[in-house]
Amino acid sequence: MRNVEKIFSEMRETVHNGPVAIKKLRESGRKVVGVYCNYTPWELISAAGAIPVALCSTSEKPIAAAERHLPRNLCPLIKASYGHALTDTCPYFHFCDLVVGETTCDGKKKMYELLGELRPLHIMQLPQEQDGSMSLKLWRHEMDRLRERLEVLCGVKITDKKLSDAIAARNAVNKTAMRFFNLATLPDPVVGGKEIMLVSDYLRTTFDDEKGAALVHELTEALLNNYIDGERRRDSFAHRILITGCPMGESLEKVVDALESESGDSVVVGFENCGCLKCYGFSAEETGDPMDALAKKYLSIPCSVMSPNEGRKELLLEYVRKYRADGVIDVILQACHTYAVESYTIRRFLAAEGVPYMAVETDYSQGDTGQLSTRFQAFAEIL
Numbered sequence: 001m002r003n004v005e006k007i008f009s010e011m012r013e014t015v016h017n018g019p020v021a022i023k024k025l026r027e028s029g030r031k032v033v034g035v036y037c038n039y040t041p042w043e044l045i046s047a048a049g050a051i052p053v054a055l056c057s058t059s060e061k062p063i064a065a066a067e068r069h070l071p072r073n074l075c076p077l078i079k080a081s082y083g084h085a086l087t088d089t090c091p092y093f094h095f096c097d098l099v100v101g102e103t104t105c106d107g108k109k110k111m112y113e114l115l116g117e118l119r120p121l122h123i124m125q126l127p128q129e130q131d132g133s134m135s136l137k138l139w140r141h142e143m144d145r146l147r148e149r150l151e152v153l154c155g156v157k158i159t160d161k162k163l164s165d166a167i168a169a170r171n172a173v174n175k176t177a178m179r180f181f182n183l184a185t186l187p188d189p190v191v192g193g194k195e196i197m198l199v200s201d202y203l204r205t206t207f208d209d210e211k212g213a214a215l216v217h218e219l220t221e222a223l224l225n226n227y228i229d230g231e232r233r234r235d236s237f238a239h240r241i242l243i244t245g246c247p248m249g250e251s252l253e254k255v256v257d258a259l260e261s262e263s264g265d266s267v268v269v270g271f272e273n274c275g276c277l278k279c280y281g282f283s284a285e286e287t288g289d290p291m292d293a294l295a296k297k298y299l300s301i302p303c304s305v306m307s308p309n310e311g312r313k314e315l316l317l318e319y320v321r322k323y324r325a326d327g328v329i330d331v332i333l334q335a336c337h338t339y340a341v342e343s344y345t346i347r348r349f350l351a352a353e354g355v356p357y358m359a360v361e362t363d364y365s366q367g368d369t370g371q372l373s374t375r376f377q378a379f380a381e382i383l
Helices: 004-016 018-027 042-047 076-087 106-115 133-154 160-185 193-205 209-228 250-260 290-299 310-322 337-352 369-382
Strands: 032-035 051-054 098-102 121-124 239-245 266-273 327-333 357-362
Touching: 004 018, 004 193, 004 209, 018 032, 018 051, 032 042, 042 051, 042 133, 042 160, 042 290, 051 193, 076 106, 098 106, 098 133, 106 121, 121 133, 133 290, 160 193, 160 209, 160 266, 160 290, 160 310, 193 209, 193 250, 193 266, 239 250, 239 310, 239 337, 250 266, 250 327, 250 357, 250 369, 266 310, 310 337, 327 337, 327 369, 337 357, 357 369
Parallel strands: 032 051, 032 098, 098 121, 239 266, 239 327, 327 357
Antiparallel strands: none
């Protein structure tokens, strides 16, 4: 049997030491560009020679500080993002030379106005629909604006060759990540939800695409070979759950814990949300104009800020079938209006496909863990 736990331990250590790694890179002269959203083109940042970093946004701790400036009835992700920046408790934000934001939801747009007082900020004007040539032209224009900003920041010329190389490198990471996520196609689950979240976190904190992809490949091979040899790391009879909705992270591990507890009788087989399938499941074409390829890739991401958002239905159904999910849990953060409104559409769509669905509204506090466990147990009984 291959030592899977040793690999997971190395990944946890890498995630833990991420702030030290980014400090060393910054001190070596590399520029650091902070991002909050899947719509940010990591390939463009990498082509400039800068380091793209995912900024802290999933902890309850800085929310009280953020509420000195922001309304209490605002999405916890927005408050946590600003709170970390305000209190200087996100090491990645601390070392940022530039922060890139997008005009996704209204709360983020207004929060960025305050965030811009703390760090240099570049805002990309995101179209609100994905169909039509004008949306693509607008998003290509925003890509060009960011390209110019990064060239000034890094003092380089971002050539098409550099862009093409960055696209190929990112596509390789995506392919490796999806091969790991697609272990969920096996008859019996081999990993749980927190392990899937760990791999996603690891790939964002290695800051070395080749090294990160190599370890994920090693993990996938070890899990697959051990499975063939007869190892079963998860209950073969557990209900297979696909999670959708708002981004998951530190404070929302409580959802996975409640689902995968002994009484929950379930296992998370995938995350159709920001950070996993919506992040690594989309790759840019490696032929033609690289800027057009990036614009098409990122505009195709089916986030609830898009209207209409038919792509999310298609993506959900694809992974429900591919991972043979017994049910879908929609995790909606309080005051996230786009996902909250869209939950009715998703519920109706999945019902027509015969897929059990439950929406849960929560925040970053841990006070509702018991309630979540009770609801998930009831959901498991229905399954």
